[in-house]
Amino acid sequence: MPEQEVEIVEVGARDGLQNEPEVVPTATKIALIERLVAAGARRIEVASFVHPKRVPQMADAEAVVAGLPVRPDVTYIGLVLNERGLERALATRDAAGHGIDEIGLVAVAADGFGRANQGMDWQTSVESACRIARRAAADGMRTQATVSVCWGDPFEGEVPLARVIEIVTRLAEAGLAEIALADTIGVAVPVRVTALFERAREAVPNVRLRAHFHNTRNMAIANCWAAHETGVRVFDASLGGLGGCPFAPKATGNVATEDVVYLFERSGIATGLDLEALIATNHWLTEKLGRPLPSMVGRAGGFPQARGDGSSQARGCARS
Numbered sequence: 542m543p544e545q546e547v548e549i550v551e552v553g554a555r556d557g558l559q560n561e562p563e564v565v566p567t568a569t570k571i572a573l574i575e576r577l578v579a580a581g582a583r584r585i586e587v588a589s590f591v592h593p594k595r596v597p598q599m600a601d602a603e604a605v606v607a608g609l610p611v612r613p614d615v616t617y618i619g620l621v622l623n624e625r626g627l628e629r630a631l632a633t634r635d636a637a638g639h640g641i642d643e644i645g646l647v648a649v650a651a652d653g654f655g656r657a658n659q660g661m662d663w664q665t666s667v668e669s670a671c672r673i674a675r676r677a678a679a680d681g682m683r684t685q686a687t688v689s690v691c692w693g694d695p696f697e698g699e700v701p702l703a704r705v706i707e708i709v710t711r712l713a714e715a716g717l718a719e720i721a722l723a724d725t726i727g728v729a730v731p732v733r734v735t736a737l738f739e740r741a742r743e744a745v746p747n748v749r750l751r752a753h754f755h756n757t758r759n760m761a762i763a764n765c766w767a768a769h770e771t772g773v774r775v776f777d778a779s780l781g782g783l784g785g786c787p788f789a790p791k792a793t794g795n796v797a798t799e800d801v802v803y804l805f806e807r808s809g810i811a812t813g814l815d816l817e818a819l820i821a822t823n824h825w826l827t828e829k830l831g832r833p834l835p836s837m838v839g840r841a842g843g844f845p846q847a848r849g850d851g852s853s854q855a856r857g858c859a860r861s
């Protein structure tokens with residue numbers, strides 16, 4: 542089996558933890574990222590360089606990055622919403638090239654969420670993302686962007702498909718080689734996922750499209766499959782299904798990494814991730830946060846192993 546047929550970008554340490562009511566200690570964030578790397582994660586969102594007053598949970602971004610395992614084979618992503626954020630992310634790079642490896646930018650597809658999340662309308666957010674993308678490229682930084690609320694806005698409802706396509710086209714013109722379509726509030730259903738990704742692929746055939754789903758209405762895993770059927774091969778997911786968004790009322794977690802890995806691996810599609818190690822990390826984090834995490838596979842465990850085979854049984858025990 543090839544090492545990796547789909548790529549999972551682990552966003553639990555950022556999109557996941559940023560919505561936790563209690564501030565998670567820096568050491569716990571670093572330990573989580575170490576465990577994710579050990580489980581096979583090779584692209585990980587580790588921090589958000591936003592103003593600490595807006596997202597207090599991310600105030601230790603620099604400290605988290607300074608404590609990351611030095612792994613040239615792992616790409617560490619920092620989320621950046623403005624020029625100041627870009628400067629902070631770039632400043633984490635040391636002479637040896639350690640620090641943030643990739644910038645994640647955000648554009649919004651609707652004014653409602655845009656004003657709440659970034660204090661700007663969708664047009665301004667797209668212009669800002671394009672401007673920062675050009676600056677990051679000039680600084681030799683690998684950069685990608687996520688378009689928020691592509692399938693619906695928490696304040697305005699419907700988001701026109703044509704507008705999302707216009708945004709994706711403009712981001713591609715700014716040089717972004719990878720763009721995620723995000724269902725920030727978990728309202729998408731598979732038919733609409735298919736429609737939007739197919740149109741986006743036609744509009745920007747040379748861009749790598751990534752899917753970012755939240756499981757607010759239990760549709761995320763079905764949406765992942767629909768996106769995969771259209772040719773999407775990069776998926777954001779968060780360990781345990783952690784997450785939410787402080788600026789999107791009632792938004793809940795990202796699709797759970799364990800669930801996505803189970804979906805693909807049982808379908809014969811390699812993810813490069815070790816499900817049992819992820820489930821063990823889920824249990825470890827459950828203890829740290831003091832509450833169960835939403836992931837269904839995290840609770841149920843992976844596919845049952847035949848009894849009588851010592852090695853398989855040992856793996857089955859990882860759920861206890």
Ligand code: ZN
Nearest residue numbers: 556725753795
């Ligand atoms: Zn998200």
